[in-house]
Amino acid sequence: MADQADNNAAAPTVGVALLGMGTVGTEVLRILQDDAQDFTARTGGPIEVRGIAVSDLSKPRPGVPAELLTDDAFGLVNREDIDLVIEVIGGIDYPRTVVLSALRAGKSVVTANKALVAAHAGELSEAADSSGADLFFEAAVAAAIPVVGPLRRSLAGDRVNQVMGIVNGTTNFILDAMYKRGASYDEMLAEATALGYAEADPSADVDGYDAASKAAILANLAFHSPVGSDDVHVEGIRSINVADIEAAKAAGCTIKLLAICERLVDDQGQESVSARVYPALIPLDHPLSSVSESFNAIFVVAEYAGRLMFYGNGAGGAPTASAVLGDVVAAARNIVHGGRAPGMSTYANLPVGDFGSVRTRYHVDMVVDDRPGVLAEVASTFSVQGVSLKTVRQEEAGDAGARLVVITHHAAESDLESTVDNLKNLDAVKAVNSVIRMEGN
Numbered sequence: 001m002a003d004q005a006d007n008n009a010a011a012p013t014v015g016v017a018l019l020g021m022g023t024v025g026t027e028v029l030r031i032l033q034d035d036a037q038d039f040t041a042r043t044g045g046p047i048e049v050r051g052i053a054v055s056d057l058s059k060p061r062p063g064v065p066a067e068l069l070t071d072d073a074f075g076l077v078n079r080e081d082i083d084l085v086i087e088v089i090g091g092i093d094y095p096r097t098v099v100l101s102a103l104r105a106g107k108s109v110v111t112a113n114k115a116l117v118a119a120h121a122g123e124l125s126e127a128a129d130s131s132g133a134d135l136f137f138e139a140a141v142a143a144a145i146p147v148v149g150p151l152r153r154s155l156a157g158d159r160v161n162q163v164m165g166i167v168n169g170t171t172n173f174i175l176d177a178m179y180k181r182g183a184s185y186d187e188m189l190a191e192a193t194a195l196g197y198a199e200a201d202p203s204a205d206v207d208g209y210d211a212a213s214k215a216a217i218l219a220n221l222a223f224h225s226p227v228g229s230d231d232v233h234v235e236g237i238r239s240i241n242v243a244d245i246e247a248a249k250a251a252g253c254t255i256k257l258l259a260i261c262e263r264l265v266d267d268q269g270q271e272s273v274s275a276r277v278y279p280a281l282i283p284l285d286h287p288l289s290s291v292s293e294s295f296n297a298i299f300v301v302a303e304y305a306g307r308l309m310f311y312g313n314g315a316g317g318a319p320t321a322s323a324v325l326g327d328v329v330a331a332a333r334n335i336v337h338g339g340r341a342p343g344m345s346t347y348a349n350l351p352v353g354d355f356g357s358v359r360t361r362y363h364v365d366m367v368v369d370d371r372p373g374v375l376a377e378v379a380s381t382f383s384v385q386g387v388s389l390k391t392v393r394q395e396e397a398g399d400a401g402a403r404l405v406v407i408t409h410h411a412a413e414s415d416l417e418s419t420v421d422n423l424k425n426l427d428a429v430k431a432v433n434s435v436i437r438m439e440g441n
Contacts, residue, residue: 011045014332015081017107018052019073019098020088021061024112024139025052027321028086029064032328042329045336047084051076077102083335086324087111092119103127103135108335110327112139112320118213118229121220125344134334134341136327141214142167142296144319145312146326151221151300152342159303160222163261164439167214169294169315170198170205171237171257175279176292178245179254185240197294207236208257208277215259218298219275222261224348227275231352235278244434247365247405250393251438253281254289258439264353272353278437281363286440356414361390361438363407366423367430370402374428378404381426385419387411401430407438 016032018025032039032049040046052064053073061069070076077085077098085102089095092115099109099116104127111117117124117140128135138148142165151160166172173195174188181188189206192198204210212232219227237257248255262274282289287309291297296314301307313319334340368374375392382389388409397403408416416435423429 011336013046013048014043014335015048015050015079015083016328017076017079017082017085017102018049018088019077019085019095020090021052021054021064022088022090023317024320024324025086025088027317028088028324028328031321031325039329039332043332043336045332047328047332050081051079053089073098074101077107078105082107084328084331085109086328087113087116088324089113090115092116096120096123099124100127103133104131106131106133108134108136108331110136110324110331112137112324114140114210114213114217115229116140118216121217121228121344122226122346125346129343132340134331135344136331136341137217138327139320139323141217142298142310142312142314143316144322145296145298145310145314146323147218147298147300147310148221149326150308150310151218152344155300155302155305156342158305160300161263161303162301163218163222163259163298164288164301165214165218165259165298166256166288166291166296167259167298167314168205168208168211168257169296170202171208171211172291172296173197173294174206175237175240175255175257178240178242179248182242182245184242185238206238208234211257211259211277212275215261215275215277218259219261219273220344220346222300223263223273223350224345225273225350226346227261227273227352231275233274233276233278233355237279239434240279241434243365244436247363247434248281248436250405251281251363251407253283253438255279255436256282256288256291258282258288260439262358263350264357266357272351274353274355274358276355276358280360280437280439282438282440288440354414356412356417358413359410360413361408361410361441362387362416363405363434363436363438364420364423365433365435366404366406367397367400367433368402368404369428369430370396371428374402375404377426377428378406378423381422382406382408382419384422385411385415387415387419
């Protein structure tokens with residue numbers, strides 16, 4: 001133990017710049033200070049926060065030495081005594097310029113900023129590669145759930161074919177409560193807001209954009225190909241209603257907002273990648289169906305490792321800080337011992353496939369005339385587009401006619417879309433209430 005203490009004492013101190021003092025930044029600073037000796041032992045040398053960049057210097061920050069605070073992030077990251085930058089500001093444009101400045105100066109960066117990484121992964125990786133710095137972003141996808149590391153390292157020798165996950169706690173809380181309580185979307189959104197799961201403006205969560213940023217990052221890592229946020233097909237959960245939830249129960253499913261990244265192969269054997277976010281029915285016997293409340297989970301299908309699932313807290317100050325600090329230790333070890341983490345390789349450079357070519361199953365709920373021949377007419381409309389029916393269930397819909405619930409076999413998105421357009425033009429079809437995709441089977 002004495003030798004270890006001597007080695008740590010002789011090891012260089014890793015100077016840290018912390019950018020941002022919100023919930024996550026505050027938690028990161030607290031843990032680094034409270035567990036300083038442990039971090040020294042884990043890293044091989046001391047870790048010292050030497051500056052903290054904030055936007056408002058006048059805001060009281062109890063327990064934070066005033067001499068550490070600055071509103072000049074650029075000046076801080078370019079100081080000679082800074083080796084490692086922790087970015088927890090949020091946003092895209094401003095942190096991009098600061099992070100690029102740090103990386104180009106050879107400073108390693110740990111970020112929890114999913115929007116930044118999703119939008120500028122290639123540029124950031126190139127800057128890190130050019131200077132020999134590290135870029136870590138485990139916390140950018142699912143907070144405390146370790147999935148970035150396994151995709152970058154543990155599965156580097158495998159071939160990942162699909163990544164499918166619940167990566168937004170707000171929407172999972174809402175959909176889970178709707179399923180268990182029979183409550184409406186509006187009721188559960190209000191409760192999520194009151195509990196602090198949803199922001200005052202919940203658009204990023206409920207419209208799927210938060211999950212889309214994470215899907216882009218996962219697709220980059222899984223398929224070694226450049227996928228940006230704009231390449232992700234996005235649909236949110238605002239349209240999901242009580243009737244949809246009841247239909248899911250009748251089909252032996254639940255509804256989850258899924259982020260899906262998939263390797264596609266066409267008839268000529270050409271590969272492409274798909275990244276998409278939408279609410280989908282998922283069977284109750286699938287592992288993702290049991291992910292409740294605000295928890296997250298990511299399901300990976302690899303050629304050799306098979307089916308893997310990562311589960312845990314996907315948001316919150318402490319879980320996110322845990323992921324950030326794991327990256328801090330890895331980056332600090334490399335600084336102390338002269339190593340470097342694997343970069344974000346996009347050597348495969350696969351194109352992003354047309355969303356219309358994505359194949360899945362569909363749950364189509366419609367109201368039709370209650371008379372002979374209608375079922376045959378509806379079935380023929382599906383058949384014309386090459387969409388095969390797996391099950392058809394008919395229920396009374398009162399004076400409105402009959403309710404027809406159709407579950408298809410796997411079909412291309414473009415074929416199903418054309419089918420629905422044709423159904424809406426049939427005199428016998430009074431309304432197409434909903435079309436929900438079915439995944440996990």
